Amino acid sequence: MHRPCDESALAVAADLLVRDFMCVRADEQVLITADTATDTVAVNALLNAARVQGAKAGVFVTPQLPYQGSLSDPYISEPLAAAVKSCDVWLDLTFPYMGGSHAHDEAMKTKRVRSLLVADLGAAGIQRLFGAVNFDSLFALQEALDALITSALGKECRVTCQSGTDIRFTIGKTVTKKLRKTDQPGTYTPPGSAVIYPDIESVRGEVVVHGAFHEYMERLVEPFRLKVDGRVREISGGAGSRSVMERALKRAGRGEFGSVIHFSHGFHPAARFTGESFIEDIRVRGNNAIGLGIPWWLPGGGENHPDAVVLSQSMWIDGKQIVRDGVLVAPEDIARLEQALTS
Numbered sequence: 575m576h577r578p579c580d581e582s583a584l585a586v587a588a589d590l591l592v593r594d595f596m597c598v599r600a601d602e603q604v605l606i607t608a609d610t611a612t613d614t615v616a617v618n619a620l621l622n623a624a625r626v627q628g629a630k631a632g633v634f635v636t637p638q639l640p641y642q643g644s645l646s647d648p649y650i651s652e653p654l655a656a657a658v659k660s661c662d663v664w665l666d667l668t669f670p671y672m673g674g675s676h677a678h679d680e681a682m683k684t685k686r687v688r689s690l691l692v693a694d695l696g697a698a699g700i701q702r703l704f705g706a707v708n709f710d711s712l713f714a715l716q717e718a719l720d721a722l723i724t725s726a727l728g729k730e731c732r733v734t735c736q737s738g739t740d741i742r743f744t745i746g747k748t749v750t751k752k753l754r755k756t757d758q759p760g761t762y763t764p765p766g767s768a769v770i771y772p773d774i775e776s777v778r779g780e781v782v783v784h785g786a787f788h789e790y791m792e793r794l795v796e797p798f799r800l801k802v803d804g805r806v807r808e809i810s811g812g813a814g815s816r817s818v819m820e821r822a823l824k825r826a827g828r829g830e831f832g833s834v835i836h837f838s839h840g841f842h843p844a845a846r847f848t849g850e851s852f853i854e855d856i857r858v859r860g861n862n863a864i865g866l867g868i869p870w871w872l873p874g875g876g877e878n879h880p881d882a883v884v885l886s887q888s889m890w891i892d893g894k895q896i897v898r899d900g901v902l903v904a905p906e907d908i909a910r911l912e913q914a915l916t917s
Contacts, residue, residue: 579701583706584700584705586705588619588622590704590705590709591620591623591690591704592624595709596688596756597755598623598624598663599629600629601628602629602661602663603660603661603662603663604629604631605633605634605660605663605664606633606667607654607665607666607667607672608633608634608667609668610636612635612667613697616696620667636654636668637649638670639671641789641878642673643674643879644878645825645826646670647675647676650675650677655676658672658677658680658681658689659681659684662687662688663689663690664681664688664689666690666693669694671693671877673689673691673761673877674870674878675877678761685759690762690764691761691763691853693853695854696851702844702854703842703844703845703853706844707844708915711915712765712843712915713752713765715841715908715911716768716841719839720748720768722896722905722908723748723769726892727747727748729745729892730891730892731743731744731745731772731890731891733862733888735885736899737782737784738782738799739887741777741780742776742778744772744776745770746772746773746774748771764853765842766841766842766845766857767840767842767856769838770837770838771836771837772834774804774835774869777834779802780799780802781799781802781882782797783797783799783800784885785855785882785883786880786881787852788815788819789821789880793850794812796813798812798816798819799811799812805831805832806833807831822880823866823867826878832868832879833869834864835865835867835868835869836865837864838856838862840859840860841860841902841912845857845858846858847885856883861885861887861900863881863882864884865880866882867879885900886899887900
């Protein structure tokens with residue numbers, strides 16, 4: 575369901591996304607990909623913002639893909655695959671998304687395309703994530719958190735939540751980077767979430783899941799639990815949602831549940847957990863998107879993985895508490911950045 579939003583506020587947010595964040599210029603080719611379930615108000619807002627910049631912009635609408643990543647390859651048409659290689663800026667509003675597909679990989683090989691995974695953000699979500707916050711202040715916090723995680727390579731991280739999550743792992747190497755001004759080729763995601771890559775063999779504990787992107791985004795009526803010991807060993811609870819997650823995990827993991835690929839920490843003050851947008855839900859303050867499946871650097875890996883969403887987490891790095899019930903409490907300078915952003 576796509577909720578109504580303030581048209582003028584949406585126009586401001588779309589302008590910031592296109593002009594300021596994605597650095598679209600008058601001489602550039604802009605492609606917006608959408609599917610038959612995409613919020614057309616969001617598509618039109620981004621198209622109009624690109625046209626205001628004088629860019630040559632177009633929209634390609636495809637039937638909704640059943641799966642994301644390389645699992646979507648059989649469903650991506652040749653004209654669509656050709657289009658994503660022939661632009662400077664690609665705003666992908668498909669969900670499940672094309673990131674990690676063969677078409678996406680070929681677009682990245684051109685060393686020309688700047689791609690933004692907008693995915694299932696509707697008009698109201700774009701308005702909140704890009705228009706309802708001081709973007710420079712948000713990015714200052716983004717960069718500070720990313721630097722903290724990068725500097726913690728090899729240290730132990732513990733994540734808990736009041737519902738019973740308690741999991742530990744060794745922090746691995748950072749492999750992605752967000753830019754304040756997205757003027758370099760590559761694939762990017764909206765700010766507001768800091769990603770943590772673990773040493774996958776080190777992950778041990780239990781995760782209580784309140785939301786999931788398996789075959790679609792769902793806010794769970796009954797949480798399910800994941801037991802992890804190097805790999806995901808068991809799923810329990812969750813009523814009917816458990817069977818969908820099991821199916822998605824085995825599809826992405828070549829018949830097995832796979833491993834934990836990433837953790838994250840959401841800190842966007844305007845994001846809302848509605849169960850209707852994966853991209854927005856995982857950026858809610860204190861939410862953690864836990865990617866499950868085969869790591870991208872192994873055969874069969876990539877953006878095929880389902881994600882589990884943990885709410886209002888607490889986090890320790892090297893024994894020092896960084897997050898308490900979703901709120902950043904240390905280091906002091908980072909906590910001050912969040913306080914200023916939310917005041």
